[in-house]
Amino acid sequence: MRHFIDLLDWDGEQILKLLKDATRIKKATLKGKCKPVLNGKILGMVFEKPSLRTRVSFQAGMAQLGGQAIFLNGTDAGLGKRESLPDIVRTLCEFVDAIVLRTFQHDNVTEFARWASKPVINGLSDYYHPCQAIGDLLTIREAFGDLEGRTLVFVGDGNNVARSLAIACGKVGMRFVLSAPEGYRFDQPFLEIYQTHVRGQLDEIHDPTKAVKEADIIYTDVWASMGQESETKERLKHFAKYQVNAELLKHAMDHVKIMHCLPAHRGEEITDDVMDGPLSVAFPQAGNRMHAQKALLVWALDV
Numbered sequence: 001m002r003h004f005i006d007l008l009d010w011d012g013e014q015i016l017k018l019l020k021d022a023t024r025i026k027k028a029t030l031k032g033k034c035k036p037v038l039n040g041k042i043l044g045m046v047f048e049k050p051s052l053r054t055r056v057s058f059q060a061g062m063a064q065l066g067g068q069a070i071f072l073n074g075t076d077a078g079l080g081k082r083e084s085l086p087d088i089v090r091t092l093c094e095f096v097d098a099i100v101l102r103t104f105q106h107d108n109v110t111e112f113a114r115w116a117s118k119p120v121i122n123g124l125s126d127y128y129h130p131c132q133a134i135g136d137l138l139t140i141r142e143a144f145g146d147l148e149g150r151t152l153v154f155v156g157d158g159n160n161v162a163r164s165l166a167i168a169c170g171k172v173g174m175r176f177v178l179s180a181p182e183g184y185r186f187d188q189p190f191l192e193i194y195q196t197h198v199r200g201q202l203d204e205i206h207d208p209t210k211a212v213k214e215a216d217i218i219y220t221d222v223w224a225s226m227g228q229e230s231e232t233k234e235r236l237k238h239f240a241k242y243q244v245n246a247e248l249l250k251h252a253m254d255h256v257k258i259m260h261c262l263p264a265h266r267g268e269e270i271t272d273d274v275m276d277g278p279l280s281v282a283f284p285q286a287g288n289r290m291h292a293q294k295a296l297l298v299w300a301l302d303v
């Protein structure tokens with residue numbers, strides 16, 4: 001079954017092939033010539049957390065490929081509340097051809113995949129966000145023309161987005177540097193997973209002014225992710241020195257690009273002038289979510 005859970009089971013070649021397909025599909029789409037290869041296919045989408053990009057990019061992408069998507073929010077699906085997870089999954093698989101799940105505990109994604117007779121795509125869990133990572137590689141490749149040997153410096157929380165990006169970068173020969181305050185760096189289990197499944201170049205440079213010196217890409221994300229809202233005040237204090245702003249960019253190379261997975265908390269992890277400035281690729285980055293995921297859907301549905 002072609003599940004897409006955490007990218008750990010993918011190799012660099014597979015990822016590069018996906019990016020090539022995404023580029024081809026993107027070009028065709030921009031010319032109004034996207035082939036309806038998913039005609040008659042239905043994507044089920046179960047989202048326990050809010051979403052703009054993931055939801056719309058999957059729904060629009062599915063429609064452009066000739067298929068359809070059905071969206072269920074957490075309350076409607078009632079994961080483990082209205083009925084058990086295995087019952088939901090087995091029922092959904094009677095109706096749809098693939099499922100995107102956005103949830104809290106990552107175990108829900110692996111459990112979904114365990115019970116599913118159709119491909120399951122992780123649309124974000126507390127631990128990973130692999131759809132974001134493939135879209136981001138597409139953006140980096142468009143910006144630089146290559147991936148191997150590039151350095152991405154993630155300034156911020158060692159969260160779901162950071163973990164998936166670290167994996168994706170490692171698989172395609174990019175160096176990933178995390179610059180985070182104490183208490184928000186990569187957890188030991190993740191570092192062990194990375195060593196077993198990726199073995200790329202992963203470094204942590206705690207001082208952001210030193211870290212960004214080596215960056216081709218500076219990447220950031222919110223300091224408090226969905227589900228961590230009650231920690232916001234404390235996190236604002238701990239992350240204060242980790243804002244991506246004009247002062248920090250003085251330490252970076254001229255060719256650096258700024259990325260953000262969005263949604264942004266402007267004035268916290270990133271300032272308006274940087275987000276809206278000439279180095280930022282955050283909005284084409286959002287657009288590439290759809291193009292990468294279209295290639296992913298074609299792969300998952302094996303058409």
Ligand code: CP
Binds near residue numbers: 050051055132261263
């Ligand atoms: N980047 C991202 O996944 O955005 P949404 O939460 O809006 O889907």
Ligand code: NVA
Binds near residue numbers: 160161222225
């Ligand atoms: N780390 C963020 C990413 C949102 C796309 C979150 O989980 O809320």
